[in-house]
Each structure stands twice: as structure tokens, then as C-alpha cells.
Amino acid sequence: MTADDIARRAFLRRASRLALAGTALPFGLNLAALGEAAAFTAVDYKALVCVFLYGGNDQPNTVVNYDEARYARYRAIRAAGASSSGLAIARDSLAQTVLRPTVALPDAAQYALHPAMRSTAELFNAGQAAVLFNVGPLVVPLTRAQYTSPDRDRYPIPPKLFSHNDQSSVWQSSSPEGTTVGWGGRLGDLALSSNSQSMFTCICATGTGVFVSGDAALRYQVTSKGAVAVPMLQSGPFGASAMLPTLRELLTETRSHVLENEYNRVLSRSVSAEGRINGALAAIDLKTQFPAGNSLAAELAIVARLIAARQALGVKRQVFLCSLGGFDHHDSLLELHPGLLAQVSEALAAFYRSTVELGVASQVTAFTASDFGRALASNGNGTDHGWGGHHFIVGGAVRGQAFYGTPPPVSIGDSSAPEDQWHVGQGRLLPSTSVDQYAATLARWFGVADTELNAILPNLRNFGVAAGRSDYPTDLGFMRPA
Numbered sequence: 001m002t003a004d005d006i007a008r009r010a011f012l013r014r015a016s017r018l019a020l021a022g023t024a025l026p027f028g029l030n031l032a033a034l035g036e037a038a039a040f041t042a043v044d045y046k047a048l049v050c051v052f053l054y055g056g057n058d059q060p061n062t063v064v065n066y067d068e069a070r071y072a073r074y075r076a077i078r079a080a081g082a083s084s085s086g087l088a089i090a091r092d093s094l095a096q097t098v099l100r101p102t103v104a105l106p107d108a109a110q111y112a113l114h115p116a117m118r119s120t121a122e123l124f125n126a127g128q129a130a131v132l133f134n135v136g137p138l139v140v141p142l143t144r145a146q147y148t149s150p151d152r153d154r155y156p157i158p159p160k161l162f163s164h165n166d167q168s169s170v171w172q173s174s175s176p177e178g179t180t181v182g183w184g185g186r187l188g189d190l191a192l193s194s195n196s197q198s199m200f201t202c203i204c205a206t207g208t209g210v211f212v213s214g215d216a217a218l219r220y221q222v223t224s225k226g227a228v229a230v231p232m233l234q235s236g237p238f239g240a241s242a243m244l245p246t247l248r249e250l251l252t253e254t255r256s257h258v259l260e261n262e263y264n265r266v267l268s269r270s271v272s273a274e275g276r277i278n279g280a281l282a283a284i285d286l287k288t289q290f291p292a293g294n295s296l297a298a299e300l301a302i303v304a305r306l307i308a309a310r311q312a313l314g315v316k317r318q319v320f321l322c323s324l325g326g327f328d329h330h331d332s333l334l335e336l337h338p339g340l341l342a343q344v345s346e347a348l349a350a351f352y353r354s355t356v357e358l359g360v361a362s363q364v365t366a367f368t369a370s371d372f373g374r375a376l377a378s379n380g381n382g383t384d385h386g387w388g389g390h391h392f393i394v395g396g397a398v399r400g401q402a403f404y405g406t407p408p409p410v411s412i413g414d415s416s417a418p419e420d421q422w423h424v425g426q427g428r429l430l431p432s433t434s435v436d437q438y439a440a441t442l443a444r445w446f447g448v449a450d451t452e453l454n455a456i457l458p459n460l461r462n463f464g465v466a467a468g469r470s471d472y473p474t475d476l477g478f479m480r481p482a
Contacts (some may be wrong), residue, residue, distance in 0.1 A: 033271040042194035057329030118348035133405035136388035172211035185214030196314035224298035227277035241314035280309035297347035304354035361396030376427020388429030406432040
């Protein structure tokens, strides 16, 4: 094979994954692979919506220790090295966001959400949301001693811990930056044959994200206003609208040259998808009000509208990605964090209300993720990168008003006490629950068979009863049976 042959084949592979105007949009699908990828046939509708918090959310000030004993330790640690209360939130400001689970936690432990997250606290206390403690990427279950061991063959750790780009990629795909397939995309691969319009299985409402990229189910990009348009086909070259019909014909007609034809075929599919999306959205009259000036709310609003248009779009299973950035608070935590948490809380609440309006509250589940959690110890005006963190699951199918996972001790992890096993220094949490366990619980609800889970989540085989680790179950129990 010559270099020209290799280049030509590479172009053909990539051409089906790119759209015009400099935006990477996966409009080209390998249609021959769709039937082979299917693992189940859906008869109802379900959607998973990942809300990714880029930058590493500070979990100690998101899900806050509230009982007096633990709050006192939290305050003492967060005040260290700073004046007054340092980074600690005043306990009396948490009264409106105290979480009241149906089953009390051991040792009289209590938690409240950040005062800016009143809407999420209300969802939790109404049974529509749950909290998952201390979840993060793991290759195998680890103790602190195993984490510090030099024997990485027996005790492997996720690649490039504490790196933003790599850990956000590991969360979304089980691999560091540069990977091309995420576990949300793998879910889409298995669901493709359930959707008559398979192109709309995996949808990204936010920039780019590997989470919704599969092997056959490729990422379809939208904006908060709908489908991404091909600019030249909107106004014509240099604004010459009279040339639009001719230009459209030239760019979508069948060509004899294989590369030109592939290019036009992809563009034609792009134009067709744009028309189908925007046509379906035009018929939607969603009454739920989403907060203005909130970018995450805008993304979740378009997701809600796409879900409302599910029949017109020919889909029964969908995976979405939304996000909010700005969580890298090495400083100005108290000034910047509340506004971001308010956006998350209000956006999630509005999205849940929209699913109620649409009659699909029990068929749509939203969940949060982030690069990593952060250290409990203050660095003076902020917090440094951590590992495990706390996350929310929201929806009518969630076994809400409950906590899942293991509540971490309130310490900075510098002692050798047995109860301190979940810390690796400065209050950085060694995850007691893996992302794979989190994802497997969501995947089962979505319709994935147990026999397919290991193909979606490559590290899951190291957890659960089959691996001799019943203390790390592959079903965390936060979803109601399908």
C-alpha cells in the first residue's frame, strides 16, 4: 500500500465525521454497522443527560457536613491558614438546604447543600434527586495503602491523576485525553437500531465532549437554538442569496470522483439533518421557563425541546451531554463558586420541571460529573485538585431522598487511623465508588444487559460479585427497576 493509498483511506474515514465551517460534527454514519451494534430493542423512550462541571467542583462546599460534630471539623480544616472561618460556609446559612433522607445516615451524620442550591435541595427532599458520595475514576478498588504502594501491576491507578484534561476524559471514556469513544457513545452504539433516525442518538449540546462519541453512534452537535447550520448555505457566498439554489445543488449532487462524492454525501446528510431537527423543534411549544442568563439552563432547555420532539425525530433512546465550566477554584472560591452552583441548581430544577410537563419524568435521568473533586484543606483562598467527589442524580426514576456510596470522614488524611482510609493527603478523597459503578447503574436502567456492560465500561470487570468484590457492587441501587 502506498502513502497515497493510506492518505486516501484516512480521508474517507474522516470525511464521514466532519461537517463544514470548521466545526467537527459527526453527520456521517456507518450504516452497515447499525444492526451489528444493537444489543436491545427499545419499546419505550429513555434518555440519559450528563451535566459535566468542568474544572473540578469543590465537593466540601457543595454537599456540606451539617451535624454539629462534623461541621466543627469541616470548619476547623477549612479555616486553617486563613482568617476568620476561611473557606467554610456559615452553618446558620444552611438551614434552608438541609437534606432530609428517608433513611437516616449512620452516626447521626447530616448534610446540607450550599445555600445557592436551594432548588436541588427541594428536589432531593421531594424524592426526585439523590446524592452519590465520593465517586471517581478507579481501575481497581483501592485502599490508601494500595494507592501508595509502588506495585502498580497489582494496584493500578487511573492515568495522569489530577490533570484536568485527562481526568475529564477518563470520567467520560475511561481513557486519558486523546481518546475518541466515550461510555455514553458506547451506550448509543447499543441503542442505534431502536432509533429509526440513528443520527440523533447521541447529542452534544455543549462544545465538544468525548462522552457522546461512539464507534457507530457519532456525536451530533446542536446549539441552544437548534441544529448547527452550514453558514454558506444560509446567506450564500459573500451574502449573495440569489446563488443559494445553485450552490446547494453543487454541494449536494452526486459526483463521479469518489472523494468529491463522499464530501457531498456527508454535506447532503448534514443539510437533511439540520432541516429535520429545526423542523421538529418548530412544532414544540414548551411552557417550562428556564432561567435567563444561565448557559447550562440554555443547553438543558434545548435538550428538553429535543426530547419533546422525540417522535418526530424517530428516537426511543438518547444520550445527551451538557456542561458548565469555571470550577477550577484555586482561589476566589467563596466569591465565584456560589454563582456557578446556583446556575447548576436552577438549571437542573427547570429541566426536571420540563420532563414533568412532557410526561417523561420517569424516562429521563440527569446526572452530574466533573474532572475531579477538590482537597478539603484550604490553600488560603481556594482549594487544590482532588480525586473523588460527590454528585447528583435527578429524575422520576431515581430512588431519591437518599444518599448512596460511603460518606467520607472529615479529615485531611495525614493520620494512619483506619477510619481515615479514604484520604490521600490534604483531604483529597480516594474514591470509595468508581465511575464504572456509577455508569453501570445508569446503563442498566437505560436498557443495557449485564453481558454488555464490560464492553461499555472496561474496568467494571474488576468490581462486583464476579470479581470477588461484593463491597464494590456494580448496581448502586439509586435507580428504580426499568
